[in-house]
Amino acid sequence: MTRAALATRAGVSKNTLMKLEQGHTRDPGVLTVAALCRALSMSIDELVTEARSSNPLSEAPAMTYGIVSIGYEGRTIDSFVADLQEAGVQTVADVRLNAISRKPGFSKTRLRQALATAGIGYEHLRSLGNAKENRQPFWDGRVEEGRRVYREALTGPAAEASLDQLSDLARDHVVAVLCFEGDAEMCHRKVIIDHVVRTTAVPVASLSL
Secondary structure (H helix, E strand, O other): HHHHHHHHHHOOOOHHHHHHHHHOOOOHHHHHHHHHHHOOOOOOHHHHHHHHHOOOHHHHHHHHOOOEEEOOOOOOOOHHHHHHHHHHOOEEOOOOOOOOOOOOOHHHHHHHHHHHOOOOOEOOHHOOOOOHHOOHHHHHHOOHHHHHHHHOOOOOOOHHHHHHHHHHHHHHEEEEEEEEOOOOOOHHHHHHHHHHHHOOOOOEEEEOO
């Protein structure tokens, strides 16, 4: 079902639906949720049960090793670090090509300092960054195209070494894979995480807002 078709069936705007899909609306309201459930022929109970089964934040603290996926979109540095601590994260693996940000606290030096204060390690795996020219597909809905191009970039020796490093970290303790996007489905880090999980069978959770 297309976004336009679902929006029409549920009686909500496409813009509202897009914000919900991308995690930008923290409290959509019970009426909106109910309308979307009716449009999708499911109950609210079914929706909640499915959400709880897909590695929710509440399950992340129980992990002793594995991967948590996190984006800093919509977060402050303080809330970001607090969420990592709650999840038991011991290392942050930054998979941005360039570890700089206009958001206070999320450029490499400041981020490393904030994490160190909380007792969390930091690794910048630059070779796992997504090339600038391959970001547009993720932004305008051509996600599979972006993933295909990115997978090809992971075949180089530097990227393979970083994937091995990330796998070793995930087998030893809880490591957070960090990029900007709040929704991992719209970010290249999902390809990274899927690869590590496929090759190492470590548990994975998502720290969403």
